[in-house]
Structure formats: structure tokens, C-alpha cells
Amino acid sequence: MSKFGVLVMGPAGAGKTTFCSALVNHLKNNRRSCFYINLDPAAEEFVYEPDIDIKELISLSDVMEDLDLGPNGGLIYCFEYLAQNMDFLTEPLGDVGEEYLIIIDMPGQIELYTHIPILPALTKELMGGSLNISMCAAYLMEGTFIVDRAKFFSGTLSAMSCMLMLGMPHVNVLSKMDLVKGTVARKELKRFIQADTDLLDDDPNPAQQLHFEEIGEEVDDPTESEAVMAGTSFAKLNRAVGKLIDDFSLVSFLQLDVKDEDSIGGILSYIDDTIQFHEAQEPKEPKDEDFEEADMDG
Template identity: 35%
Template sequence: MPFGQVVIGPPGSGKTTYCRAMQQFMQATGRKVAIVNLDPANDMLPYEAAVDIADLVCLEEVMSELKLGPNGGLLYCMDYLAKNLDWLHEKLAPLEKEDYFFLFDFPGQVELFAGPGGGSVRAVLDELTGSRHHYRLVAVQLVDAHLCTDPSKYISALLLSLNTMLNLELPHINVLSKMDLVQQYGKLDFNLDFYTQVQDLGFLVHAMGGKPFSQKFRKLSQGLCEVVEEYGLVSFMPLTVQDKNSMRQLMVATDKANGYCFATLRGHTPYPPEMLYGSAGAAMSDRDIWLGMQEKYVDGEVVEASGLPPGVSEPAAPLPTPLLAAAAGRAGRKTLPYVVEGLAEEVESDDGCG
């Protein structure tokens, strides 16, 4: 029974960097991890993809031959994938037999998940979770934490998260990514737990201030906040990929959501108890998580202002993945390695992860 994460989120939210960092983190705990790149526009991969949609369809050729723009080309590519699921099955089958954990790196276009164009993505996920594969998946939706500095943008992120949760119908975890960079975009109006717990959103409408645009749409914003609160589904986990504790807490949450920590290996051999306890046991409380993030990244010192997250270097040698070496030989594809410095060493010496 394969397990995995469906990594989604708007463009620029850090999906690909997250996949690489989570792969490193899980590998350091002894887990075999395969990344499946299903984003045809992602041609500068910071990881070695075990399966790459570029082997099936080329976005540039689609745009050229069909005279489509980037978004139209992506929609066509995902439709093409949905009509060629046997190809995906053939690529995944050998990895399934080796008990790999899967990270599915999806495109970031909103219309693929929250609009009428999302039928192809839903077809792919239905295939994976259906009787043919029996995947146990959890959707991990990344939202850039800097949106919290603007009430209007934060409300938009809430609506997108809610819409995606309802459309995908998977176990779902929303993540505020790049917490280490949030200070660069301005001061938060509230403590971090206000944005992670998504409660009492009326205060958010009040914080929008007296700007003419905000005043004009104040009633609309209030109504949208009420919709989010009435559903009561949306909450966030804060994340910075080079923070070991942050990565651990998210891994624990995803392992619980997709059932990985309660499962058995192929052949019905139970996981070692220490692995089970590491994933399902007592973890830091939500309050501990956001307090730590608040102190370190919101109230603490100013973080580095760079194009890459602090602690991420370029170039660097990627971690060895010998069982995935065959996937690295794609002609004409560039692989740009990003490595979270020291993360693997820290995790490897820590006994708490499963």
C-alpha cells in the first residue's frame, strides 16, 4: 500500500524546494523517498525525479504546435496525462514494489485545483487512490507566509485553501511556507497563532484600515471571512524548510493524515515500535509550534535577504539516491541541486523521527 504527499500551492510558494527538503529529511530518517514531477513547466529541478512528466509531454512543444499560452499549455499537458494514466502506472509500479514514499510535485496554477479545469488533476488523483493503486495520500498546500502581512491577500489565501480542500476531497494540511522570510514584507497585525488557527476573522476585517479600496469592499471581505469560519476547515502549519523542528512537526502531521505511521510494510511486517512512536506519539502542541516560530522569525532578528532561503546553498552536491540513479540520465534536462545545509546530519543524529 503506497503512501505519499500531493504537494500543491500557488506559483512561487516553494513547492519544489519543499519536495527536495522533505526528501532529504525523510531519507535522513531511513525512509526511501521518490519525487514524482508532474509539473511540465518545471525544467530546472533541484532534485532527481524518479518520474518526470517531461518524459511524456513537453510543454514548449504543446505551446508551439497548438498556439497556446503557458496556462493553456499546462491545462493541455495535465489533460494529456489524465488520458495516459497507463504511462504513470508503468513508471510508478517498480517504485511501489520497493516500498517508496512518494512526493508528487504538481503545477501551481490555481485553475487546476480550484476551478472547472481541475478535472484532469482530480482524474489523476482518483486513479492513484482507486482500486488499482490504493495510494494513501495527503494534500500539502503551501501558501507563502508573506500573504499574512496584507489582510486582503490573506483572505484570498483562505478562500483558495478552502476551495482546494473541497475540490480534492483528500486529507489536507495547509502550510504557511517561508516563515523565515516573513519579516522582510512588513510587520504582522496579529500574533502568528491568529493566522494559523483562522479564528475571529472579524478582527482581520477591522485591520484592513481606512483605505478607500478596503472600505469599498469591506462588506464583501466580511462576508468571505464568515464563509471560511462557517466551514471551519482551514488552518495552517508554519514552516521553514531549514528548521529541523518545523520539518519534523509537518512530517508527523502528514504521517498521521495519510496513515503512514499506523501502516505495515509490504509482507505485513509491522514497523518497528520506535518508528511508530516517532510518527504517532506525542508531538509539540500547536501552541509550542507557533510560539517558537513567533519568537524566532516574527519577533526575532532580521533574516537574510537573498533569493534563496537561509541555509540553502547553490550549487552543492545532492544527497546520494542510488536506487533512483537511473532517473538522472535524461538528456536535455538541467538539474539544479539545492541542499539544506546540515539538515540531514541533524536529523540523522536525532532518534525522534519515524
């Protein structure tokens, strides 16, 4: 029997828990089953009570107090402890059926997704063995990043880094799009959705313009103080980052507005396609009440 899940991740403040709550609400409204897991040991408030909460195993506040660790070191300790006690996750997940969507809400410390091997080990455990969860990652990045193009491409590079680190299917999402509605023309917005690196060349903000055409392909040693002060080092770095994103062609984005049911449903359909949820579902017998409604309508 297959199981299906989505790992909701991204930097702090990207709206992961809000998206999880909206996704749970959408599934409930459409009579779909879900299993909600919180793996943020610092999270306190939820719209929907998680079916599994890591704080029942270990909490960040206790770790910081007992071991005198900071928030980042404490978070890493929490996940190392979880890795040593995986039965906390695997045992309750063993009873979850194929009709459920398992939603895993992750913390916002970006280092968990970029260079620490804890998360790849965790996902390998969930996607392999007896659980065999068909899973994808939903990486959220704030839609407000499109206002600053250098910041947008920095975030895009982080998304690509997470994709390469985890080695699992990804759905990349620009969250909080309601906050930037009307800020960017629709035609221009498409260039962000597809991560068009030419955006770096024609930034309308004079303070952020990189003037690549004036730099040329050959730039003097970017470590020289003159190059750094003139901004050419920054420009060359951004061009190299843009080329890297272009060469891989891995990152494109979906738009998320949690206030819009169609937006939630659209992203859910991408998640379902990625994990092949519907292909595994058996046709269901009509319920008695469905027959009664049909008779009344007839």
C-alpha cells in the same frame, strides 16, 4: 499492500519544489525511502532528480510551440494528455512499496485546483484501483500574505476551494515563514494560523481598514457606484468571505521554514498522521551493524 503519498500544490511562487527538495532531503537523512514525481511540465531544475518526470512524456514548451497555445492552455493540454496516458504514472508506481513516501510536485497554475476537473480525476485514479494510494494534499501558501490581511483571506479561500474540489485530506502550510520572522508577534501569528476572521476588523494598516462597525449588517445595494467608490462593497465582500471561512472551519495552517529541519519534520509528521503511514509499517528486524554498534557501546 498499501502505498502512501502527498500531493504538493499551491499557487505559483509558493515554494512547492523547494519544499519537495527539503522533504526528500529530510527523508534521506532519516533513512526513509521516498519516490519523487514531477508533474510540472515547465520545471527545468531540480535539487534531486525525479523518479518520474512528466517532461519525459510531454513538455509545456513543446506544446506551446507545436499547438500555438499559451502557458495556461498548454498546461491544461499537458494534463489532459497525461490523463489519456496514465500508465506513464501507474506502471512505475506499481513497484513502489509501502515503506516509501510518494511525493508529487505539482505546477502552480491555481485554476488546476479550483475549477478544472482534471486533477480530481487524476487523484481518483491514483487513490483507487490497484494502486490504492493513501494520499493527502499539502497546499502551500506564502507566509508573506499575512502582511496583507485581505490577500491572506483571499488565499485562505483558495485553499478551501481546493479542499472542496479535490475531496481528499489536506494539510495547509504557510511557506517561507523565515521571511516574515519578527514581522508579526507570536500571539498575533496564532490568529493567522487558525484563520481568525476578526483580523479583518482590526487591520493596523489604515489603507486596508474596512471599518465594519461603521457599515453595520445592512448595506445599500453593493453594486451601486457610490457603494463601490466608498469601499463598502469591498468591506461587505470581505466580511462575507470571512463568514464563509468561519462557517466551514476547515482551514488552519502549519508553519514552514525549509531551513529548519524541525519545521520540515513537524509537517512530515502531520502528513504521516493524515495518511496513516506508520500504522501500516511492519516492525523491522535489526540489521547486523546495529548489533555491532550495540556491542561496541556495551
